[in-house]
Amino acid sequence: MEKTIVKFGEVDGKVVDLITLSNKNGMKVSVTNYGCIVTSIEVPGRDGKAADVVLGYESLEKYLAGHPFFGAIAGRFANRIQDGKFSLDDYTYQLETNEPPTVQHLHGGSKGFDKYVWGYDLEETEGAILVHFHRISVDGESGYPGTLDVTHTIGLDEENQLHYNFRAHTDKPTVINLVNHSYYNLAGHDSGSVAGHELTLGADFYTPVAENMIPTGEILKLADTGLDFRTAAKIGDNMEKVEGGAFDFNFILNGAKKEGEYTFAADLYDPESGRFMTVLTTQPAIQFYNGFKLSNKPWFGRSGYKYEAFGGLCLETQGFPDSPNKAHFPSPRLNPGEIYEHKTIHRFGTR
Template identity: 35%
Template structure:
């Protein structure tokens, strides 16, 4: 196990975590951004499986949130406002009339305080930050930490913790775009994805939840037994078309098994499993990813990566019956998501 750090630009530091099995993870203290995850394929060839800019300075403007911590609330908040404890809180409108991913002062734009650590079987970095009451329109002084831990089992563990002195809205996630083909060899059409979910949340034309849950049976959203992402990308289902030909939807986990998600890429043999105590996730197939951005292994285009944003649902701020994003002053926010990597012969 090993950890290296080096200063890059703008007083940012890049940390690289390496385990004993040729897996490594690189991340910035700026935005908590994961810039690289390198894992072996079935032939032991080590390649990067996430999208990252070739030039680190390009993360200054990161409109696609590549690899970043997203908060205070991941996802879209309808009409950039919500009512909590009888008071209306108005947020920045940064996607039409709506609010997305914490706004321009969101956690993806913060230089976090980094605390590297190492044990016999793990290596990692704990990031901490204080968000003041009223920042971005959100109530409450928020103390938050996000810990990245790499294990010798080829697990990347993300632990989120937070406390607030006022009731607030909080749902943190990581916005990495995964591509298990390695070094962006292929698009994600042939990624085979299994999600333990019976229901997803319907979206309107602005990609705002309508308040309706839809059962996945007999739809391209039935990933309970696994299916290729190409099914949803090429689907003529209204919900896939609304999302710009693909997925950008919240799936509610059944929480019955040992894992919530499994992703396989047959050419490389790589497998990624995801387990989280979050109530669900947004799966986004990069349907509107900007073209021509210079990445570490080539240029960006739609469907070059897939995000698995484990989180609660911002729909809960406007509709009953959804996983809540409310954190009260007497509560501790504690969430964990584990990404496990392996390969098949």
């Protein structure tokens, strides 16, 4: 394992670094302590040639100019909360409604965890390097209650496994849902649509949403729908079965396949390059978003490549969206004395 650290820039007088981790197999991961953003993941293909398999930028300035959460942490509460409202112990909190099309609260607000400079420490072991990002989210930040002490660990090991771990504790009751929001294209970030990728999800049910993208509260079967990825399916084939070819749904993990404490969540495969990515997690669900909104604005990534709709997809392991307002969903509540802790592995290789 090797590492390099270079200055990426500054934000409000705070130094932003770019940390690159590499292993013996030719896999490289670059992360920055601004928003815990994963800027690059280079993975060899079947032919031995490496490609960058996440959408992103080569400079801090581009990230500061705005982006659709390319590679960033989303929090304090990822995904959506209806009308930006939730109640704890008979007190109702009003958050920002920062998603214009739906008028809902999204990913922690307009200044969520993705827009802060984090402190960090490095941990080196025999077979891995871990970057422990940390910050204190003060009581009332973005409208959320409780001072939250958060650590987000991103690490690479010699087995081509990328680790996303989250740990937090609070001094008063709050809600929390943290995810990494990378956009993947296993053919390469500049290779066009992911419609040719094959996807398998470890889920039998999903939570349907209303027009405002808030879950209705129902839990429905995937069988006989265009959302059925219980066995490997070409994404483009299933896109033909849903309106506008648009996927942005929460899939409930069935826990049928386990590796120790981890549950199988997803397997993504690009037949052309031979690259695959298997996702394992301790979370109860995964959000599959196929990037259908990427054409809403002109996003020019590394080397000036323009990212179009379906140019990258997200597989976000998470708690259920709007769970603060749905009593039958897994609770996102965190109380003093409790530890919020979840782990996810993205395992890369070729077949």
